[in-house]
Amino acid sequence: MVNHQTISDRAAHLSPEDLAALQENLHEQRLFRQDQLRQIATAPRDEELRRRRSAGQAEVHVKLAAPARMVLADVEAALQRITEGRYGACGLCRRPVDRERLMIAPQTRYCAGCRQARCRPDQEAGR
Numbered sequence: 152m153v154n155h156q157t158i159s160d161r162a163a164h165l166s167p168e169d170l171a172a173l174q175e176n177l178h179e180q181r182l183f184r185q186d187q188l189r190q191i192a193t194a195p196r197d198e199e200l201r202r203r204r205s206a207g208q209a210e211v212h213v214k215l216a217a218p219a220r221m222v223l224a225d226v227e228a229a230l231q232r233i234t235e236g237r238y239g240a241c242g243l244c245r246r247p248v249d250r251e252r253l254m255i256a257p258q259t260r261y262c263a264g265c266r267q268a269r270c271r272p273d274q275e276a277g278r
């Protein structure tokens with residue numbers, strides 16, 4: 152018996168072209184974030200310098216680094232999902248994530264329903 156359903160619904164709504172575009176977008180985002188984190192890491196942290204420049208600068212660095220790291224982790228997880236062929240499915244309910252949503256934010260992990268229910272999209276539920 153031939154099983155035509157092995158490639159199930161997971162990425163059926165995404166064409167190979169979509170996936171290629173999303174992957175490229177994710178690669179760019181990864182580069183951008185890595186760059187950003189490098190800049191934050193190499194920025195002067197010296198107490199003197201901090202005071203002489205602008206008082207708020209060091210705080211800005213801390214504030215920038217955390218979200219940048221989070222996005223980078225999401226982006227890398229999304230690239231991993233593409234590699235593993237399970238990209239585009241909600242991490243919770245396994246339903247396809249809106250194509251439009253993925254085009255705007257390719258690292259999106261959950262469908263609209265699950266995102267609303269959770270409000271904390273960075274927490275990975277047991278799969």
Ligand SMILES: [Zn+2]
Pocket residue numbers: 241242243244245246261262263264265266
């Ligand atoms: Zn879902």
